[in-house]
Each structure stands twice: as structure tokens, then as C-alpha cells.
Amino acid sequence: MTTPSLLKLRVDMKSASPTPENVFSGLLLDRNAEQRDDAAWIAAQLADPRARFVLLGAEGHALAQRDVDALRVILADERSALLPTATPSYLGADDAGPFFSLSAESRDAARIAAELGGDFIDLRSAGTRLQAFEAGLFAYARALSHWQSRTRFCSVCGAPVVVVTAGHRARCTNPDCAIEHFPRVDPAMIVIVSYGDACLLGRQATWPEKRFSRSPASSSPANRSRTPCAAKCSRKRACASATARTTPRSRGRSRPR
Numbered sequence: 193m194t195t196p197s198l199l200k201l202r203v204d205m206k207s208a209s210p211t212p213e214n215v216f217s218g219l220l221l222d223r224n225a226e227q228r229d230d231a232a233w234i235a236a237q238l239a240d241p242r243a244r245f246v247l248l249g250a251e252g253h254a255l256a257q258r259d260v261d262a263l264r265v266i267l268a269d270e271r272s273a274l275l276p277t278a279t280p281s282y283l284g285a286d287d288a289g290p291f292f293s294l295s296a297e298s299r300d301a302a303r304i305a306a307e308l309g310g311d312f313i314d315l316r317s318a319g320t321r322l323q324a325f326e327a328g329l330f331a332y333a334r335a336l337s338h339w340q341s342r343t344r345f346c347s348v349c350g351a352p353v354v355v356v357t358a359g360h361r362a363r364c365t366n367p368d369c370a371i372e373h374f375p376r377v378d379p380a381m382i383v384i385v386s387y388g389d390a391c392l393l394g395r396q397a398t399w400p401e402k403r404f405s406r407s408p409a410s411s412s413p414a415n416r417s418r419t420p421c422a423a424k425c426s427r428k429r430a431c432a433s434a435t436a437r438t439t440p441r442s443r444g445r446s447r448p449r
């Protein structure tokens with residue numbers, strides 16, 4: 193069931209966001225990076241009755257409304273009853289208040305979805321079902337949560353790390369090391385492989401019928417933008433004669449995970 197406040201949130205998001213060609217890049221959010229280390233400031237954001245929480249399940253899927261193509265964010269007055277022990281990560285704020293992300297174990301995620309009448313959706317579905325602001329918000333929360341879940345030990349000394357800065361850094365607990373780790377930013381491109389009037393599309397066997405995708409290509413440090421795309425096409429799809437072409441807007445975008 194969609195509550196009046198959620199409907200209003202949906203309308204506000206629509207009016208505030210543009211509709212870019214890449215739906216995941218439509219997130220207009222003040223991330224307040226300079227204030228994430230201020231514990232008192234973060235506590236004040238958490239205490240804000242306007243705070244909203246994007247809930248991610250164990251698979252990194254986001255809770256969405258069942259009857260509307262929109263996220264089912266957890267409102268401030270719902271959070272303490274639904275998931276009181278999870279540590280939120282600060283995402284940012286818009287004119288309507290702050291956003292946080294919450295990660296839940298499978299059992300808690302299923303319970304909350306049942307209580308709120310929502311369903312979990314994956315990031316790929318979000319690209320077609322959600323409005324740009326919410327798709328970007330989901331991608332942002334998912335990327336942060338994914339990094340946190342895979343950053344448990346220091347890559348320098350092997351000691352456990354602790355997440356700090358409202359979720360945006362991991363600090364080694366070994367006092368002789370104390371190095372800080374940051375979320376990954378992998379350069380990636382979405383490209384069109386064309387040959388005459390045709391273009392190359394791919395799909396995974398698990399995808400719904402008639403879903404196809406262009407080719408994502410990840411780059412390595414100091415690599416040229418054309419190289420990873422051409423290599424992938426040649427290696428995985430045997431398209432030796434295909435021409436890889438990138439567009440200006442495809443350069444420098446990070447791929448949501």
C-alpha cells in the first residue's frame with residue numbers, strides 16, 4: 193500500500209530530477225562529503241524526522257513498492273521498529289531531507305518486505321522501472337553497500353577494518369597500520385558495437401525474454417577507452433571486424449554495481 197507521504201516523495205523526486213539518457217546518472221543529491229566525519233552532524237541527520245532509508249537486501253536488491261514503480265524507502269518513524277540495529281550509511285540530502293542506506297540480512301529483509309507490502313528489485317530492473325532520481329539513489333546505495341560487504345580486512349596488514357565516515361571509508365584496526373580504504377571507482381563504459389546498420393547486442397540466459405543489452409567494458413588504469421571494448425568484443429564474441437565506437441557522454445562514467 194502506498195502511503196500519502198510516499199506518494200508525495202515520488203512527486204517531489206519527479207519534479208526535481210532531469211531525465212538523462214543514462215538513468216543512473218540522474219541523482220541530484222548534496223552528498224555533504226565534508227561533514228561525514230562529524231559524528232554529531234550525522235547523528236542530527238539520523239534524528240531528522242524527514243530522514244528516509246533505502247533498504248537493501250542480502251543480494252543488494254532494493255525494496256520497492258509493490259503497486260508503483262518506485263522505491264519503498266523506510267521513513268524515519270518506521271526505522272526504529274523495523275530495523276533498529278542496522279548501521280545506516282549516509283547518502284546525502286535533497287530539499288526534503290536526508291537519505292541513508294540500510295543493509296539487511298535475508299531474514300530481516302523478507303520480514304520487512306512482508307510488513308510493508310513491498311518487493312525487492314535488482315539494479316538492472318531499476319533501470320527500466322524507476323525514475324532517474326530513484327534509480328541513481330539505488331545505484332549509489334548498492335555501490336556503497338557492495339564495497340562495505342567486501343572490505344572486511346586490511347589489504348596491507350590483514351587486520352580487520354571498521355567502516356567509518358558514515359559508511360564511506362574503512363579504517364584498519366591495527367594501530368601500527370591504521371590505513372584507510374576507500375570505495376572502488378572502476379572506469380567503465382557502455383558502448384555500441386556497430387557494423388553497417390547493425391549493432392551487436394547480448395543477453396544473459398537468466399534474463400527475461402526480449403531483454404538485451406549493449407556491451408559494458410571495464411578499463412584498467414592508464415588504458416585507452418577504445419581498448420577494453422575492442423578486446424572484449426574480439427575475445428568473447430569473435431567480432432574481429434566490428435568497429436568499436438565510443439561517444440563523448442560514455443566516457444568517464446562509472447558502472448553501478
Ligand SMILES: [Zn+2]
Nearest residue numbers: 346349364369
Ligand atoms: Zn592494516
